[in-house]
């Protein structure tokens with residue numbers, strides 16, 4: 290039977306209802322928002338302007354494509370992975386298999402970095418982001434500080450390629466460079482600012498992560514060892530060598546790791562100032578001497 294053509298608004302409702310029916314009342318899920326992003330992707334359209342086109346009719350192949358995307362979503366694939374991008378700090382970052390999906394918590398690091406750079410009056414700061422992933426923390430920071438230059442490093446070649454593409458996407462390629470590196474090994478030079486969101490999931494939490502994370506984010510971006518602090522133990526002792534005198538570092542960590550991270554930082558001569566994320570967890574710290 291041939292169905293009459295449906296509008297974009299009707300297709301969004303249909304996809305949202307399909308997801309809602311599958312998920313039940315799981316309040317952690319957002320069927321209407323996911324439906325909008327999936328329908329926009331099936332149409333090859335910009336999700337932000339989709340509602341302006343609500344009355345347009347949709348060709349059958351787009352309906353089928355949107356329903357296929359909804360099935361992937363229902364099986365636990367995050368929308369960001371399906372559509373290949375995620376918004377962070379108002380910028381749309383391309384993703385690839387080697388990149389973590391940027392999390393809103395990490396905007397805490399950007400906010401603090403920009404505030405501290407401005408407070409110190411640094412006009413041309415040299416910034417390095419260790420474990421840059423999609424480049425989200427570094428590129429968001431550069432987008433706010435027009436005179437800044439930044440280096441992003443990662444052990445994943447795929448992540449480094451994607452971060453470089455994102456830099457070009459935002460017109461930041463002339464103020465950034467990306468390289469494959471194992472934390473601080475092979476890195477020299479004097480930076481005003483070090484930023485890092487290393488993998489920090491501990492051995493107890495790793496097996497309990499939701500499907501969206503454990504099956505779709507790279508393990509290299511998650512695993513922080515038994516207590517989650519393995520990577521900080523490698524990076525923090527190197528900060529003095531990499532920072533200019535008076536420079537500062539900002540680290541993100543897990544919402545239960547503030548005390549352990551602070552003790553580690555103090556043991557290496559750094560004073561941590563804790564920063565809260567939007568839900569109110571201690572989520573990051575600025576380290577100064």
Ligand SMILES: C[S@@+](CC[C@H](N)C(=O)[O-])C[C@H]1O[C@@H](n2cnc3c(N)ncnc32)[C@H](O)[C@@H]1O
Pocket residue numbers: 387388389390391392395419420421422423424425426442443444445448470471472486487488489509510511
């Ligand atoms: C939690 S993710 C953060 C990614 C990105 N900065 C963000 O906030 O979305 C940690 C990143 O560290 C990288 N990484 C893991 N081990 C590394 C190592 N030994 N040296 C450099 N980067 C590493 C991972 O590939 C991943 O991109």
